[in-house]
Amino acid sequence: MPSRLNPYISFDGDAKQAMEFYKGVFGGTLNLNTYGDFGDHGAGAPGDKIMHGMLETTAGFTLMAADSPPGMPYKPGNNISVSVSGEDADELRGYWDKLSGGGTVSVPLEKQMWGDVFGMCTDRFGITWMVNINQPKG
Numbered sequence: 001m002p003s004r005l006n007p008y009i010s011f012d013g014d015a016k017q018a019m020e021f022y023k024g025v026f027g028g029t030l031n032l033n034t035y036g037d038f039g040d041h042g043a044g045a046p047g048d049k050i051m052h053g054m055l056e057t058t059a060g061f062t063l064m065a066a067d068s069p070p071g072m073p074y075k076p077g078n079n080i081s082v083s084v085s086g087e088d089a090d091e092l093r094g095y096w097d098k099l100s101g102g103g104t105v106s107v108p109l110e111k112q113m114w115g116d117v118f119g120m121c122t123d124r125f126g127i128t129w130m131v132n133i134n135q136p137k138g
Contacts, residue, residue, distance in 0.1 A: 006062040012074040015050035028057030085132035
């Protein structure tokens with residue numbers, strides 16, 4: 001398998017719901033492993049929380065996530081965004097509609113000064129998404 005680079009998002013106890021939501025947006029195969037699956041059953045252990053989740057789609061996207069483990073503070077921030085781009089306008093608009101639904105749109109999905117259609121939103125789980133529909137060159 002070749003090397004790959006993909007987002008890995010930390011959540012504060014709702015990784016399962018978020019990853020199921022993203023599966024509903026992008027389709028694909030979702031694998032979720034809980035802390036309990038790996039034997040973490042001690043006092044205060046988050047046995048039902050996600051230790052590692054991975055969504056792989058037929059479009060070639062990979063998204064990974066986990067719930068923050070005990071003792072590691074959850075620190076949401078604006079230092080990560082996930083970008084989805086390409087030329088299939090219908091597919092990308094469909095992603096946009098689902099991701100922005102129940103979330104906050106900071107840049108409406110519309111033609112920008114560089115010629116592409118672009119939008120930015122924060123979904124209902126607090127993750128910022130950028131959607132760019134590339135315009136054909138030439």
